[in-house]
Amino acid sequence: MALSLKQVRYFIATAESGQVSQAAVNLSISQSAVTTAIRDLEETVGAQLFERTPHGMDLTSAGRQFLAHAYDIMKKVAEAQQLNLVTSEVTGRLTVAATYTVIGYFLPYHIERLRRQFPGLDIQLFELNRESIEEGLLTNRYDISVLLTSNILNPELQTEKLLSSPRRLWLPARHRLLSVGAVGLKEVAEEPYIMLTVDEASHTSLKYWTQTPYQPSISLRTSSVEAVRSLVANGQGVAILSDMVHRPWSLEGRRIETLVLQDDIPSMDVGLAWRRSTEFSPQMSAFRAYFRSAFHLPE
CATH class of the missing domain: 3.40.190.10 (Periplasmic binding protein-like II)
Structure with a gap:
């Protein structure tokens, strides 16, 4: 039986949540679909990846090793899907404001990928609270922000949700x-x-x-x-x-x-925000296009 990307995605979701039920909720599929995918994946790799316990699914030693490979697989797939995203020749400075939680638990991975994809893009990152970010966007101190969009209420700002974290x-x-x-x-x-x-x-x-x-x-x-x-x-x-x-x-x-x-x-919603009346620069367009592709947002 050949390994499939669906099996890898379901495996990662289960490993991260520690529960088949929660993985199913996060993936918007049935629990049986997750259970079947994991069972087939274990047969394919020839090893038990999870220890089933009364409280959930714990990774075995083989499971922890496979998780590292699974992340690499999905990373390569994501990179392949972005080959025609926006020209990598975009250059110039982009000021990005972000909140504490976003910088600590969300942005580093994406900033690294952005800098590899757009080597000429000079991303200047600033950590601020929401009020300071809103004020900075409205006064053009920052071009764009990544923050908890569920907290934004200012009608002068445009937001775009990237993910909802339960x-x-x-x-x-x-x-x-x-x-x-x-x-x-x-x-x-x-x-x-x-x-x-x-x-x-x-x-x-x-x-x-x-x-x-x-x-x-x-x-x-x-x-x-x-x-x-x-x-x-x-x-x-x-x-x-x-x-x-x-x-x-x-x-x-x-x-x-x-x-x-x-x-x-x-849920805790994470996304982009910018001044509603702003005209997107090539740098802002590249930044937004990267995230839209990474999170499979409709055009």
């Missing part, structure tokens, strides 16, 4: 809620809660909490995602954060599990 409950391994059938904000409210504050995370969080009769029992507010990760992994509380910043292990090597909540939790 928010899920983060828990330490063997937490009691992992064995509960259905978990919502009611159950979360009974746990000590670690509140992330960076990129208006606390404001966004309280917006969906206030639509319920419950409130989080906040034990700590922090601007550090790594602090949240370590505190959750070490049993000091729980948190609701997006898949984009999730990693299954803390710096201490402790497991962080995730659960899909029953309540309606908004």
Whole structure:
């Protein structure tokens, strides 16, 4: 049986989410399709890639090795699809503003690819909060931005969503809620809660909490995602954060599990923003075209 790109994509989605059910949700397909693809992939490579556990899918040693190859495969496919994207001869300076979360967990990979694809494009990157980015775009201090578009409300700015990252409950391994059938904000409210504050995370969080009769029992507010990760992994509380910043292990090597909540939790949307009346320069067009191709946005 030949290896297919579909199998590789489904494998990566399962490895990153740690659960077949969540991978299926992220891919907008059935769980059985994911399960079948992984089973066929394991037969093709002749190795068990996942250890099936009550809490999800853990990569085996062979699975971790294959994940590295899977990323390389998809990277090469993406590069091949962009051969005719925009001429690589684009030159000049482009000022790009981005928020903390975007710079830390989204942009580095794409900036590296952009610089290889457009070697003459001088990308100047600035980390700022949303308010400063909005002001900078409107005064032409920055050409374009990459930020959480779900936070943008200014009608003078045009936005284009690239991806929606679901928010899920983060828990330490063997937490009691992992064995509960259905978990919502009611159950979360009974746990000590670690509140992330960076990129208006606390404001966004309280917006969906206030639509319920419950409130989080906040034990700590922090601007550090790594602090949240370590505190959750070490049993000091729980948190609701997006898949984009999730990693299954803390710096201490402790497991962080995730659960899909029953309540309606908004996703974290990441995308581009620019001044609505701006005329796109060749540099801005190349930057936007790269992301539109990378995320398969319709023309």
